[in-house]
Amino acid sequence: MxxxxxxxxxxxxxxxxxxxxxxxxxxxxxxxxxxxxxxxxxxxxxxxxxxxxxxxxxxxxxxxxxxxxxxxxxAKGALKEIESKEISIFEQIRYSIFAGFRFVKKHPLIYQIYLKILFEDKVPFRKKLIGTLRFYSHKYLLPLLKRAKERGEIRPDVDLEMAAFMLDAMMEKMLQAYTLSYIDSIGLYKADDKTINRLVDAWIDILKKGLANGGID
Amino acid sequence: MxxxxxxxxxxxxxxxxxxxxxxxxxxxxxxxxxxxxxxxxxxxxxxxxxxxxxxxxxxxxxxxxxxxxxxxxxAKGALKEIESKEISIFEQIRYSIFAGFRFVKKHPLIYQIYLKILFEDKVPFRKKLIGTLRFYSHKYLLPLLKRAKERGEIRPDVDLEMAAFMLDAMMEKMLQAYTLSYIDSIGLYKADDKTINRLVDAWIDILKKGLANGGID
DNA sequence: TTATAAAATGACCAGTTGGTCACATGAAAG
DNA sequence: CTTTCATGTGACCAACTGGTCATTTTATAA
Known part of the structure; x- marks a missing residue:
């Protein structure tokens, strides 16, 4: 395209x-x-x-x-070369979601077009078009996760495909909640940087440690 | 409505x-x-x-x-009274996502209408309509999580609002991936029960333990 | 059988759409 | 000044939309 x-x-x-x-x-x-x-x-x-x-x-x-x-x-290069940085996977994820917020703030119209055509009927080249705007795709996330696992930052028994799917789902929803009030339920809609920071911190914390009490299980 | x-x-x-x-x-x-x-x-x-x-x-x-x-x-009662059951929060979450899959299998048209109007322009009563079909809403998940925390099944320092938001995002995306091939990236599209079971297991595992290696952090 | 009410019909309406085209405008070239 | 040619224009077109309504058909009642 x-x-x-x-x-x-x-x-x-x-x-x-x-x-x-x-x-x-x-x-x-x-x-x-x-x-x-x-x-x-x-x-x-x-x-x-x-x-x-x-x-x-x-x-x-x-x-x-x-x-x-x-x-x-x-928008080109919004997520460029985070991979190469010498930071932990969770810092990479943090950079990625911030990059996403920066994008929807700077180019709200193109992101709204993306949302409109996501489920719309018979949009020409939809798959290709949304592919170019889904930064949090498998193609992007999976290599990051793989290298993190090799470095020992991620538990060895984690299903990385599933992890990428989960990250994708959550990050996308955050951008949607930032953009559309009726999607938001945690105060993300047009939130200021301070609020975003606080929410992302809480998010990353759960990402790392999970929900369960008592260490392993 | x-x-x-x-x-x-x-x-x-x-x-x-x-x-x-x-x-x-x-x-x-x-x-x-x-x-x-x-x-x-x-x-x-x-x-x-x-x-x-x-x-x-x-x-x-x-x-x-x-x-x-x-x-x-x-679809009424698809998620009825899971709350009352004497099972752990993770079993409740498992029941919830299965109930969602059962619904989109049994009533694919109504779910597709829901997706169409999610981002469509000027749909009458959109907020109310999508509210009735978003089973994984805060209203539903938050009480479950609160009781689980009180029972000690969830770490005491977890931000439950954020946890509900995350669960909502991931479960919704699973139903979307089951329904639309171009959303799927992990083999969920029209998947059989066995595949769904396997994927949900992997999902719940990460939900519980998180991604990070080495227990607490 | 006739009278009355209810329901089915499709030609029709005004409004909008994406797209066309004969013509007007304007600038550059001779 | 005249010729040429790219650009701008908006009336126009056929196809469609949601919606109407006088008329016919059907069912019910007397």
């Missing part, structure tokens, strides 16, 4: 106008999803004719893919 | 016809969400005139709420 190009006409536009079009479209897709987004609404808000939009993009899908790809490029 | 009633005309219909209408509508909402669902498509599949649908329900929203409510009634 890399490198979606608009028509040349669009690239000839003043950068300011390009930006206005992209951001207006992103806002529309974030609010209404792919199918629900209205091109009429977009051109009206931007202040251009409908025909002009079709000088820039072949169709709705082309515009959508370009907007998403544009967002991805902005 | 309890007790959504259709018009009397609908209730006078043969039960078989009622069922056909509800199930066809449920299938349409499950596939396309609230806004995306087409009444034309529904009446065509059922084989009735458009006007007839409006003899049964006031409008699209009324039909939607009735279909959802109907699904809820079927």
């Amino acid at each position: 890399k490198g979606i190009e608009p028509k040349k006409t669009f690239l000839a536009l003043p950068l300011e106008k390009q930006k206005r079009i992209i951001e207006t479209a992103a806002s529309e897709f974030a609010e209404r999803g792919f199918k629900g987004a209205s091109l009429n609404s977009i051109v009206e808000k931007v202040g251009i004719a409908k025909g002009s939009l079709y000088q820039y993009f072949h169709d709705k899908q082309h515009l959508f893919l370009y907007v998403f790809d544009y967002g991805i490029r902005l | 309890k007790g959504i009633e259709p018009k009397k005309t609908f209730l006078a219909l043969p039960l078989e016809k009622q069922k056909r209408i509800i199930e066809t509508a449920a299938s349409e909402f499950a596939e396309r969400g609230f806004k995306g669902a087409s009444l034309n498509s529904i009446v065509e599949k059922v084989g009735i005139a458009k006007g007839s649908l409006y003899q049964y329900f006031h409008d699209k929203q009324h039909l939607f709420l009735y279909v959802f409510d109907y699904g809820i009634r079927l």
Whole structure:
């Protein structure tokens, strides 16, 4: 899905106008999803004719893919190279969730588009699109966990596939709770850094030690 | 949101016809969400005139709420009274996730509707609707955890609010992975009971003991 | 059988959608 | 100044949407 190009006409536009079009479209897709987004609404808000939009993009899908790809490029490297750092797995996890919060704070629209299309009907290339934005995927987490196990930071009998799945589920839900009030139940919605820190601390503590009382079991 | 009633005309219909209408509508909402669902498509599949649908329900929203409510009634008591059982918190959690799997197996359409409207734009009464289907909510989990802590099954310094949030996130994701292939990464998608058992065992193990090596930290 | 009420029907409506295209505008080239 | 050509435009299109309603069909009652 890399490198979606608009028509040349669009690239000839003043950068300011390009930006206005992209951001207006992103806002529309974030609010209404792919199918629900209205091109009429977009051109009206931007202040251009409908025909002009079709000088820039072949169709709705082309515009959508370009907007998403544009967002991805902005976010590039959000999680870059945490792996290489010489810190414990739990510090790596902490860095990862902070990176996620930083991303949804800085690019709320692209994250909202991601949420909209997660379960939406017949979104073009959904699997590929959400794949590019799921930083907490197996592909990312599993190597971290494996190396941690080799270093002895993780119990040798832990099922790492399951551990990655669990981390993914919890981190994703935290970002959702930060973004949508009706998902939140622990005060994460638009929380300040101090609150986030406190919650992440509590989270990591349970991650490390588990819930059970009395050491091993 | 309890007790959504259709018009009397609908209730006078043969039960078989009622069922056909509800199930066809449920299938349409499950596939396309609230806004995306087409009444034309529904009446065509059922084989009735458009006007007839409006003899049964006031409008699209009324039909939607009735279909959802109907699904809820079927599912009623899926998690009933686990709390009262004299088993450990981890057995209670195990029962809870099994109850969830049983539900999405038995009523896949209503669960798919739930997923569709989770992030959809402007769904009527979304918060209330998803509230009725989120069995793993704070309201349900927190009392369980509190009693478990009092019984000494959970470490006394565990943040129970966070623990409930974590359990919610992971259990929800398991049901999603069971339902949608593109969410799954550990072989949960439409998994058989044996596989589910194995995965739940691995999950509970990590829940209890945590990830960290070496007991307390 | 007839009269009355209830329910089923589908043509129709206004509104919206994504997309098109003949034309107007403007800038550059000769 | 004129010609050429890329860009901008918005009326227009067919396809669809949720919703209406005069009319017909069916069931009930007298």
